[in-house]
Amino acid sequence: MIKAYSSKAASDTSHGLIKKLTLPYMQKKIRRLILLLFRYALIICISYMILYPLLQMLSTSFKHPYDIGSLSSIWIPENITFDNIRIAAIVLNYEKSLLYTFVCTFFVMLLQMFNAAFAGYAFARLKLKGGRLLFGLVLLTIIVPPTSMMLPQYVFFRNFDLFGIFKAITGSKLNLLGKPSSLYLLAALGQGLNAGLFVYIFRQFFRGLPRELEEAAYVDGAGYLRIFFRIVLPSSKPAFLTVGVLSFVWNWNDSYFPRLFNPTDQYLRIRMNTLSAASGGTSNVQLAIGNAISRIPPDIVRLTSQPYDALILTCCSLLIILPLIILFLIIQKHFIEGVERSGIVG
Amino acid sequence: MNRIGGRGIKGWYYRLELSRKTRLWGLIFLIPWLTGFLVFFLKPLVETIYYSFNNVKIIEGGVSTEYVKWNNYIRAFTVDTMFNRLILTMISKTLPQVLIVIIFSLLAAILINGKYPGRSIARTIFFIPIIMGTSIASASLVGNDIISQEIMASTGMNTFGTRLILDVLANTGLPTEIVGYVSGAVSGIFQILAISGVPTLIFLAGLQSIPPSLYEVANIEGASAYEAFWKITLPMVSPMVLVCAVYSIIDAFFRHTIMVDGTNYGIVNYMYSIAFNQANYGLSAAMTVVYMLVSIIVVSVVSFLISKVVFYYD
Incomplete structure (x- = not known):
């Protein structure tokens, strides 16, 4: 009986392994991954658009008046001033x-x-x-x-x-x-x-x-x-x-x-x-x-x-x-x- | 007479049926709102319609009126140079914008509703426009328009990749209207973000109210996520589409502005300045009546069209 049990378990795992290697399974996995990546890309894009004006405003506010229009810095001002x-x-x-x-x-x-x-x-x-x-x-x-x-x-x-x-x-x-x-x-x-x-x-x-x-x-x-x-x-x-x-x-x-x-x-x-x-x-x-x-x-x-x-x-x-x-x-x-x-x- | 509660007002109240008592208290709870409605909504509304047919002057202790038939309306449409334009652009600009707002806010609501690592950070960021509203957009307009434009003009750089998108679109052979529209939408993206806060909120609440069992069934029956979206999510949030559309139209009308010769004209501002800077109250009243009628008609038509396809679950 023990033997029968173990053989059944073995066949189960081998079956699972084969299932993991089949094409439909892999396709499903890959599709899910792509969906996840797409989702993150979308979230990051929208977050950037939301934060952009705020960050822009912050970085502009601390810019030294003499640096207006200077291209040496984009986000972090060269001379920070209050x-x-x-x-x-x-x-x-x-x-x-x-x-x-x-x-x-x-x-x-x-x-x-x-x-x-x-x-x-x-x-x-x-x-x-x-x-x-x-x-x-x-x-x-x-x-x-x-x-x-x-x-x-x-x-x-x-x-x-x-x-x-x-x-x-x-x-x-x-x-x-x-x-x-x-x-x-x-x-x-x-x-x-x-x-x-x-x-x-x-x-x-x-x-x-x-x-x-x-x-x-x-x-x-x-x-x-x-x-x-x-x-x-x-x-x-x-x-x-x-x-x-x-x-x-x-x-x-x-x-x-x-x-x-x-x-x-x-x-x-x-x-x-x-x-x-x-x-x-x-x-x-x-x-x-x-x-x-x-x-x-x-x-x-x-x-x-x-x-x-x-x-x-x-x-x-x-x-x-x-x-x-x-x-x-x-x-x-x-x-x-x-x-x-x-x-x-x- | 051995009735419980005794006589007088207290006894009278005690002997009321439950349903009448409920009604009485309903009225009491509603009194503040009802007073406000009569004093600050209905009466002014009727007065505005009355003023729009009159020449109005503010005098000590009230107003003096002089009946002038449709003159104010005729003046608003034929003599005034801006009003026509404002009303027309208000309709033509707002409706496509509302469409984008609804699609975008539904997307945003779905994105923050799901479960994935990093969800709380995404949520916090997505809620910024809801809390901050248009203040960010207005701030970014101040910040971007003058400073950045000057920089860009001096270096030949261009805003935020808009130019690239335009070039690509123009070379695909699409009609110029579509290209122009897309570029307009891209440059107005901050505006759209700012006004999509409340619709996102409404959609999020709607998504939360969908029973999860529906998705479980769909999953067992072998539906893909794509099918589940079109067959479950969309029908279930369709009542919210109606609410969002109405809200967004009203909101966008209220904020509508156009640029003419470098000056910004907002429709609300314009009517305000006609009344209080030029002291032409009758003309301003006529304009507000037209604006109100346009809003009501547009909202009714849109909600009629949407209600044709709305699905009510219960």
Whole structure:
């Protein structure tokens, strides 16, 4: 019996060996290898395209102004200098503007997130009369461009009043233009940047949550608000993370809403737009440098050529997206997992 | 009356049926959004349509209007030199771009969805455009256009191999339109990368929701990876194609810009400057109405066409 067993095993291995040497097997193996190589090639190509502008920006920012246009170095600058970054920070009024932009964007993000969560929960779980129609209206807000409401919203914020209360107290209507509260109000009532999309994401997410948990809580005597805050919120961290990150980043990069309702230079994007805008005669960058001349240390090299202005603008862009890069490095792992688990469009 | 809960508002609430209670709370949860919708969406929308038939002036405490029939629309299409061009190029440039964005983002989503060594690094890099959005593209435009062009002009070098691709294509005997289109797409690759962030995200979520059992069955039945893609992956993500197409069209319309005589005109910027720099609010309102109608029509047509081929699993 032992003999029979061993002979069977031997025949098995020899058979396996022969199978490995046959043509179809080899073909399959080679095809798989080629596919793998192709995949890596594609990934590397796309990664290069994604990283190219970023690396280009980095390498340009540290270039010495005298080296502009020199071909002796492509990626790593010959003379590394921080002068450009320092000039850009002064021109942007970086520390103050950064704080201001961060606070504004953060509050807008919070308000947008909670408004969208409430609305999404109502659409997903609480059976409204005409809920489908109302959700159609959400889709309409996604499709209709915000420019269509530009002028009436502007007039509204210029003459803001709640049922005549402010006029009765102060004698004139409130002018909310130029104050961050106009953006907060817009976000809190769910009509800021891409707000419809956030409602959509939350609705899809809440529909995918198991209903049993909420029902159990209801049977145990919890009210709807308590269910929402104690049970739904803790189990929907991925959706909150996704929406929060998208909202923060989009609002950070947006210049349409701030320019319309709160056009102060303290917004980094607005400042950047002013700097890069075309103007006759002297460039805006040179004007800004001239205005801040007292704060620029004398040992920094400055030029007055057009390529130098472009260099400073590149440094400004780098400074503006630097917080986003840091944010990305901190949260990217959670964010990717969150996106996968939230199943945005389920 | 020995009913539970007593009288007053509390008792009234207590005696409600469950379905009515749910509805009531649904309304309460929706109130912030609904208020915003009425105050910041519906009312302004109606007002904009009204303004577009009027001469509008901003005065202390509101606006003054003067009815001028279709004059604003006639002016937008016949007198204004830029608006026609902006709308036409917006449609003709955006639709092919959206096609590329969808193909590219589906490819990117499939690439980061698979399992292979080095996957986490690839993922991190592929998520950069999602997080950074267009800020990179705009930065690279600032960086590249002026500095690099100057260098390249002085040395005769050319951008990123575009020239090589053009030469090859031109010698293959393809029609010039196709060659021009491909070269345009290659030079706009950073733009495409920047706007394909959200579609990639949507496709990734869609790919994650495909039940793995489908692939297992296909594998047992002897389907190749190629067949599995066309017969499983594509039908299963086809609803996401619809979502992505709608999102990308809206996004691309919003960002649309053209270069005329070295100046960059963006459609949104243009309407903004007509309203707030030239104080011609009525004309701007007419333009925004046209822009809105064009967006809605294009989106409806595209989603109608796509919904013909979309496959819904459940």
